[in-house]
Amino acid sequence: MQITKIIYVELFKIFRKPRTYIAFGAIAAIVGLIQLGFYADGESYMKFGMQSLEESFDVKGKILNGYLMAYIILQTLLVHVPLLIALVSADMISGEANMGTLRLLLTKPVGRTELILGKFIASSIYTMLLLFWMAIWALGISILIFGAGDMLILKSDLVTQIIQSDVFWRYLAAFGFASIAMIAVSAMAFFLSIFSENSIGPIMATMSIIIIFTILNTLDLPIFNHIKPYLFTTHMLGWKGFFDVQVDENNVQIMGSIENLRGVLISAGILIIHIFGFLLGSIYVFKRKDILT
Amino acid sequence: MLSYGYHHSFILLIQIQHLSKSFGSFTAVNDLSFSVKEGEVYGFLGQNGAGKSTTIRMMLSLIRPSVGTIRIFDKDLSTERNQILRHVGAVVEKADLYNYLSAYENMRIFSLLSGVNLTRSEILYKLAVVGLEQRAGDKVKVYSQGMKQRLGIAVAMVNDPKLIILDEPTNGLDPQGIADIRNLIIQLSKEMHKTVLVSSHLLSEVELIADSMLIIHKGKKIVEGSVAALLDPALVQVEISTTDNLQTISALSNSQWAGQMQKLDAFKIILEVKKEEIAVLSKWIVDQGIGLTGLHSSNRLENYFLSLTSAHADN
Numbered sequence: 288m289q290i291t292k293i294i295y296v297e298l299f300k301i302f303r304k305p306r307t308y309i310a311f312g313a314i315a316a317i318v319g320l321i322q323l324g325f326y327a328d329g330e331s332y333m334k335f336g337m338q339s340l341e342e343s344f345d346v347k348g349k350i351l352n353g354y355l356m357a358y359i360i361l362q363t364l365l366v367h368v369p370l371l372i373a374l375v376s377a378d379m380i381s382g383e384a385n386m387g388t389l390r391l392l393l394t395k396p397v398g399r400t401e402l403i404l405g406k407f408i409a410s411s412i413y414t415m416l417l418l419f420w421m422a423i424w425a426l427g428i429s430i431l432i433f434g435a436g437d438m439l440i441l442k443s444d445l446v447t448q449i450i451q452s453d454v455f456w457r458y459l460a461a462f463g464f465a466s467i468a469m470i471a472v473s474a475m476a477f478f479l480s481i482f483s484e485n486s487i488g489p490i491m492a493t494m495s496i497i498i499i500f501t502i503l504n505t506l507d508l509p510i511f512n513h514i515k516p517y518l519f520t521t522h523m524l525g526w527k528g529f530f531d532v533q534v535d536e537n538n539v540q541i542m543g544s545i546e547n548l549r550g551v552l553i554s555a556g557i558l559i560i561h562i563f564g565f566l567l568g569s570i571y572v573f574k575r576k577d578i579l580t
Numbered sequence: 581m582l583s584y585g586y587h588h589s590f591i592l593l594i595q596i597q598h599l600s601k602s603f604g605s606f607t608a609v610n611d612l613s614f615s616v617k618e619g620e621v622y623g624f625l626g627q628n629g630a631g632k633s634t635t636i637r638m639m640l641s642l643i644r645p646s647v648g649t650i651r652i653f654d655k656d657l658s659t660e661r662n663q664i665l666r667h668v669g670a671v672v673e674k675a676d677l678y679n680y681l682s683a684y685e686n687m688r689i690f691s692l693l694s695g696v697n698l699t700r701s702e703i704l705y706k707l708a709v710v711g712l713e714q715r716a717g718d719k720v721k722v723y724s725q726g727m728k729q730r731l732g733i734a735v736a737m738v739n740d741p742k743l744i745i746l747d748e749p750t751n752g753l754d755p756q757g758i759a760d761i762r763n764l765i766i767q768l769s770k771e772m773h774k775t776v777l778v779s780s781h782l783l784s785e786v787e788l789i790a791d792s793m794l795i796i797h798k799g800k801k802i803v804e805g806s807v808a809a810l811l812d813p814a815l816v817q818v819e820i821s822t823t824d825n826l827q828t829i830s831a832l833s834n835s836q837w838a839g840q841m842q843k844l845d846a847f848k849i850i851l852e853v854k855k856e857e858i859a860v861l862s863k864w865i866v867d868q869g870i871g872l873t874g875l876h877s878s879n880r881l882e883n884y885f886l887s888l889t890s891a892h893a894d895n
């Protein structure tokens with residue numbers, strides 16, 4: 288019962304802070320701008336992209352639809368969303384230490400483990416709500432503006448077409464996966480916030496770690512290849528795997544299939560291990576921490 | 581039903597035994613032992629940096645002791661923290677609250693976390709006790725420091741605690757704010773029958789509100805006892821200055837006050853005498869043909885505390 292009260296109190300505090308709405312506003316603004324841009328110039332942009340394809344294929348119908356827009360938006364935004372998540376998660380402990388409310392919280396009959404769990408769950412709920420908000424804008428509003436249809440994904444060496452009836456569940460799964468990835472980021476920011484007495488440090492540290500790991504991922508050097516599979520940043524874009532459709536022996540797509548399901552599950556598993564690692568680390572450190580602020 | 585440790589005819593609410601806390605090579609609290617009786621206002625006195633806040637933080641489990649035991653309500657804090665804190669309210673240093681929330685909202689969330697579900701009228705009643713019911717809906721960020729401190733005490737009382745711990749509650753307040761907090765502490769003790777442990781670096785503050793007190797210096801206990809006994813008005817220190825201090829010392833050495841002289845030099849003569857003896861002493865000096873140019877009486881403990889303060893300042 289106590290943990291539900293802590294979660295309620297933490298969510299109440301999160302949603303009474305003005306900074307919480309920066310993230311929601313930023314997502315609405317960025318997605319809205321991308322949609323406006325594609326609404327105005329999307330057709331010419333797509334024609335340019337499809338030039339080489341039209342020499343080999345007879346492309347009919349509307350390529351730029353809500354599903355493709357959502358894919359473009361997700362690919363663009365999910366790299367930046369960690370900053371918006373860190374704004375709240377990195378503040379969960381350090382912000383309280385900075386305000387001096389942490390010592391007041393801990394003079395109440397609330398266990399430290401319970402407090403960490405409650406705060407972590409609240410920050411995870413915030414993360415999921417942020418992604419739900421993003422889904423509404425990226426998918427819902429895009430379908431309203433651009434309509435639905437088969438989804439065409441252009442990659443460097445291949446084009447994938449997914450028929451309309453096989454797309455929507457993939458987005459649900461993709462947003463589910465993205466939630467796990469973003470909760471891993473949230474867990475790291477949360478863990479770092481225990482060591483600081485203001486939220487700037489953990490926010491900067493979270494972003495720095497993501498940037499460094501992302502750079503390591505892009506460097507094709509043998510020395511880094513051994514650690515890459517274990518970096519959470521390697522798996523953050525694993526949601527794309529839901530849009531790789533398996534084909535049968537006749538090269539026909541199998542409805543409802545995922546080409547590399549095992550890879551997607553391994554990525555999700557590694558992200559979940561990171562989440563539990565950071566959470567257990569947070570509990571371990573916080574239980575031993577002297578509250579001196 | 582709580583059961584506490586009994587000692588003679590009174591109940592010991594807090595029992596601290598051989599408490600120490602070190603941060604690296606620095607010892608903030610050094611082998612401190614004391615006890616607080618139920619129903620009393622206990623003054624915890626010491627200069628800034630004496631170890632008061634560290635001790636209070638250990639009593640609230642904010643800091644883990646290096647050595648020693650803390651028993652509150654006859655329960656061990658290290659094993660029964662939550663059961664103990666259900667009956668404790670505290671303001672540690674400044675009353676820092678959620679500035680972006682109203683006083684009412686702060687009270688509401690801390691009551692939930694304290695395991696009590698106060699109704700709106702109960703919250704407003706508790707705010708009325710500290711004189712803030714008219715400002716219940718205002719965000720805390722617009723409150724003065726004194727109002728925040730009073731709200732902090734109201735937040736400490738959300739669970740109707742048996743024990744209230746206040747760490748330097750008058751710090752940073754104007755004279756009116758100090759008087760308000762002082763009256764509130766007296767009200768908590770006398771009308772609401774709470775046990776209050778209040779720390780301060782001002783003897784004058786503790787003297788006005790406390791029944792018992794403890795003085796610590798550099799983390800060690802200096803003196804503990806009832807305020808009435810420690811600040812015994814019957815015995816005072818008298819500082820004398822005369823036209824010829826050396827002659828005065830010589831005369832005093834052969835007088836009834838010979839054993840009561842504490843400090844003697846060419847500039848200062850200090851004796852410890854009964855209050856009613858001051859007039860007799862001054863007449864006796866004049867009768868010796870010595871001109872009395874100054875006589876100042878003060879409390880022994882006050883002088884002792886001031887000496888600690890000045891020694892600290894010298895360091």
